[in-house]
Amino acid sequence: AQSVTQPDIHITVSEGASLELRCNYSYGATPYLFWYVQSPGQGLQLLLKYFSGDTLVQGIKGFEAEFKRSQSSFNLRKPSVHWSDAAEYFCAVGAYGGKSTFGDGTTLTVKP
Amino acid sequence: KAGVTQTPRYLIKTRGQQVTLSCSPISGHRSVSWYQQTPGQGLQFLFEYFSETQRNKGNFPGRFSGRQFSNSRSEMNVSTLELGDSALYLCASSLGQSGTGELFFGEGSRLTVL
Numbered sequence: 001a002q003s004v005t006q007p008d009i010h011i012t013v014s015e016g017a018s019l020e021l022r023c024n025y026s027y028g029a030t031p032y033l034f035w036y037v038q039s040p041g042q043g044l045q046l047l048l049k050y051f052s053g054d055t056l057v058q059g060i061k062g063f064e065a066e067f068k069r070s071q072s073s074f075n076l077r078k079p080s081v082h083w084s085d086a087a088e089y090f091c092a093v094g095a096y097g098g099k100s101t102f103g104d105g106t107t108l109t110v111k112p
Numbered sequence: 113k114a115g116v117t118q119t120p121r122y123l124i125k126t127r128g129q130q131v132t133l134s135c136s137p138i139s140g141h142r143s144v145s146w147y148q149q150t151p152g153q154g155l156q157f158l159f160e161y162f163s164e165t166q167r168n169k170g171n172f173p174g175r176f177s178g179r180q181f182s183n184s185r186s187e188m189n190v191s192t193l194e195l196g197d198s199a200l201y202l203c204a205s206s207l208g209q210s211g212t213g214e215l216f217f218g219e220g221s222r223l224t225v226l
Contacts, residue, residue, distance in 0.1 A: 032213070041219075043118075043219045045217070094213060094215075098143050098145035098162070099168045104154045105154065105155075
């Protein structure tokens with residue numbers, strides 16, 4: 001069965017600092033990987049996705065993620081965090097029939 | 113292009129009642145998935161519909177049901193509500209036939225059971 005682990009429940013960074021959110025997955029085949037962001041009281045918005053090809057993928061709002069098959073990881077990065085990036089971030093593995101599996105999420109707090 | 117629309121956004125029910133939530137997917141999307149989000153359990157998959165057929169179902173009791181109409185709009189129903197059903201119910205639509213692609217989420221329906 002597929003699973004997703006986000007080891008960090010809560011991360012605090014200063015505005016302008018770099019960010020890395022960790023994600024590890026378990027999946028039997030080549031995974032479809034996603035990062036979503038959720039602001040309070042809102043639905044989830046896709047940040048970026050990996051299906052195949054280049055292991056470094058670019059997303060919206062200046063985010064990028066790197067797929068490392070050997071480590072079963074798909075970490076999210078941003079070089080310089082803005083206060084508006086404060087939100088909850090979810091890593092997910094897509095599967096047939098819309099049954100995506102989500103990690104428990106990482107809450108990002110941005111210090112001024 | 114309009115996004116995924118969920119109604120109602122907020123609702124309060126009492127134990128034992130039933131509730132129906134509605135979801136209109138993005139135009140052209142034929143796959144609709146439902147998720148329950150709670151602080152303790154996170155995002156849990158309820159079920160997915162594609163072309164009016166349920167393709168996949170999560171581990172929820174039979175009190176949770178859904179359907180999809182010919183225009184791809186979907187509804188989910190929860191009968192005999194329990195306190196533990198209080199949650200944000202998220203609907204997501206997807207373009208791909210396999211359903212493995214990216215999900216486009218609505219803003220959710222916040223259900224409170226008293």
